[in-house]
Amino acid sequence: MSEKLKYKFINGVYFIPCLGVIKSDSSTQKLNLSEQYILQYLIDNASQPASKSDLLQAGWPERVVSEASLFQAIRGLRVKLQEINKGDVIETLPRVGYQITQFSSEAFSDKPPFTLALIKQHYIPHLIIGLIGLTTLILIGLSWHYGYKYPRQAEYQIRITETPKNTVTLIGSNKADLDDLTDKLFNIYKLREENPARKPIENLKIFAYKGNNHYSLSWCKVNDSQQCKPYTDHSYLISHDDWEKFELFTINGLDKTRTDPIVQTDLARDPTSQVYLKFIDDSGIDSQVVYQYISKDENNDLTYSYLTFISEKETEYHYALSISSAIVTIVENASPFLATAELKPEMYHWTYQNNDVITESKSTSLQVEERVQNKFKSKTISYSYLLYQQPYLDLVLNDEVGIFWVHNSERDTKKFNYKRYSVDQELR
Numbered sequence: 001m002s003e004k005l006k007y008k009f010i011n012g013v014y015f016i017p018c019l020g021v022i023k024s025d026s027s028t029q030k031l032n033l034s035e036q037y038i039l040q041y042l043i044d045n046a047s048q049p050a051s052k053s054d055l056l057q058a059g060w061p062e063r064v065v066s067e068a069s070l071f072q073a074i075r076g077l078r079v080k081l082q083e084i085n086k087g088d089v090i091e092t093l094p095r096v097g098y099q100i101t102q103f104s105s106e107a108f109s110d111k112p113p114f115t116l117a118l119i120k121q122h123y124i125p126h127l128i129i130g131l132i133g134l135t136t137l138i139l140i141g142l143s144w145h146y147g148y149k150y151p152r153q154a155e156y157q158i159r160i161t162e163t164p165k166n167t168v169t170l171i172g173s174n175k176a177d178l179d180d181l182t183d184k185l186f187n188i189y190k191l192r193e194e195n196p197a198r199k200p201i202e203n204l205k206i207f208a209y210k211g212n213n214h215y216s217l218s219w220c221k222v223n224d225s226q227q228c229k230p231y232t233d234h235s236y237l238i239s240h241d242d243w244e245k246f247e248l249f250t251i252n253g254l255d256k257t258r259t260d261p262i263v264q265t266d267l268a269r270d271p272t273s274q275v276y277l278k279f280i281d282d283s284g285i286d287s288q289v290v291y292q293y294i295s296k297d298e299n300n301d302l303t304y305s306y307l308t309f310i311s312e313k314e315t316e317y318h319y320a321l322s323i324s325s326a327i328v329t330i331v332e333n334a335s336p337f338l339a340t341a342e343l344k345p346e347m348y349h350w351t352y353q354n355n356d357v358i359t360e361s362k363s364t365s366l367q368v369e370e371r372v373q374n375k376f377k378s379k380t381i382s383y384s385y386l387l388y389q390q391p392y393l394d395l396v397l398n399d400e401v402g403i404f405w406v407h408n409s410e411r412d413t414k415k416f417n418y419k420r421y422s423v424d425q426e427l428r
Contacts, residue, residue, distance in 0.1 A: 003248060006108035007043055009089045015039055016108055017423075022080045029080045034059040034073050042090065042100045050095040079353050086356070104306035105269045113154060127202075137282050150379045154399060156385075158336050165202035167226075170209075171386070171397065177210040184215075184243065185291065189253050201254065207387060207395060209403045214239045214369075215246075215403025218395060221256070227390045231257045235404040239364045246280045261289050263309050263318045271307075273408045283363035288321070292406070302328045303346065310365055311374050312357055320351040321369060324376060328384075337397065339384040348376035371400045 007015045014023045020036050022029045031039065041058035042050055050058075056070055058278065074090060091099045159170040159178045162181045170181045185208060192198045209216040218235040220228035230380040238246045261276065271291035278287045291307040308321040334340070350373060352366070360366050375382050387403065388395035394406040 004108045005105045007018075008104050009081065010102040011082060011084070011088055012149065015043070015081075018108065022082075024082060031077075031080065032073075033078050033157055035080070036071070037061070038070075038073055039077060039100075042098060043103065046100055046103070049093050049097045049099040049322050068315070068317075071315070075305050075317065079355070082207055091260075103130065149378060151380060153334065153340070153383055156336060156397075165200070166204045166206060167222075168206045168208070171387075171403070172210045181208045181210055181215075184247070188247055188250050191247070195251065197354065198253075200253070205388070207286070208401050209397060211402055213367065213401065215243060216404075217246075218398075218403045218405055220405070228393060233257070233393070233405045235276065236259060236280060237364050237368060237402055238280050239367070242281050242364070249280055259333070261287065261311065261316075261318070263289055263291075270409070272410075273406050275404050275406055277365070280363050282314050283357065283361075283365070284358040284363055285310050286316070286364050287311045288365050291319065304328050304343075308369070310352070310358075314357075319353075319355075321365075322348065322350050322373070324348040324372075330385075335385050337387055338389065339386040341384045341386075342384045343384060345376040348373055350399050368401055375400060411423070 006017075007338065009015070012024065015021075016023055017036065017040055018033050020033075022031060026272050040057050041055060045054075050340040051235050052067055052070060055074075056067070057063065059065075059073055062424070078086065078090060083089055086092070089100060089102075089122040091101065093099060098354050136146065149390065154173065156171055157174060157178060161168045161170075168185065170185075172178045173183060184318065185206075192201060203222055204219050205222050205226070206219040207217070215238045216236070217238070219235070220234070221232035223229055258276070260274075273292040275290040275292070276287065277290075279285055287310070289309045289311070291309075293305040293307075295303050295305070297298045303325060304327075305323075307323055308319040310361045311318050311320045325346040327346060329342045329344070331340050331342045348371075352369075354360065374380075384399075385397045386394060387397055391411045394407055395403065397403050
């Protein structure tokens, strides 16, 4: 049997091939198969640079993929290898390829260092301390489980304007918010009308929301039955300071159709539903994708798991942003909307790592995600509201995020009490 090895890089991080992981003093990260193949190839061929074609063949044997897949894999490896500066471990050789030159190898054993039979009497006090610590953690966990905060639900006002060409629904906390949205949308209409090269905005169902920190707009093109046409739904989050950028964007060209983003990851199976969000800012983040998964617990409550990704504007490379879960319960609807769902935080893990491509301080996406994270960490209940619904498609308003379309894999949504709300049911 060949000896198992582990490889130590210049920054003290280990690659353990038999486990398929990158391990450091602070973390252990699993590599997908392509990352394992590429990293092993670079190690096995350390005496010479590896070309892009070499790594494409090594990383995806018997498959044909684009160079974008290789760039994504290399970038993922740099993150997991904890490179502080690009090239610390994986060197990039312009017009040549990639190479790893500084590493050492040593034997790896996955056998436990001792068994229970070898525990001697002087270990007993340590075991007692460990049991006390474990009990304390359990008690803390129980305290966390039952210590939820129930804030008062926000009070919303709505204003609906129907014209021969469009239906516009405005949502805010007060009349001043609604007036502000009215003025801003009217200005966009006016500026587009002044530009004869632009087609008029028509046959749209538009929803606009003003929150404490950002604006949120969603729209879709409707058919004769006033239902959204496939692939014409769009959702945007815009910080208050970036509204002029969004205004310029809508004047110069309005999204007509969209395509489903392709997220290359081994973390996700087919989701129950998906959310797509776009951003207008200078952060380098173009969009966000949220995969939602639904399961039932022993109390028959719906548990939602969320896997969130953000996409670079230039390369469309997707980073994992967060993993979270919450118990979703339909509660009495006191809002002016179709239904209200209560979200009880269960788990949250921030997975995004800083890099030199994205400017975090300018990112609407990261700012919103930080507020969501704070809700989870403080065990604060949040609420989502159903604004509109048709087969396979919901429009939802969330306290922290704003308005967004939810694309369901099944005709009838599970989130809102397995109930199909009438398509022509009006907001109150």
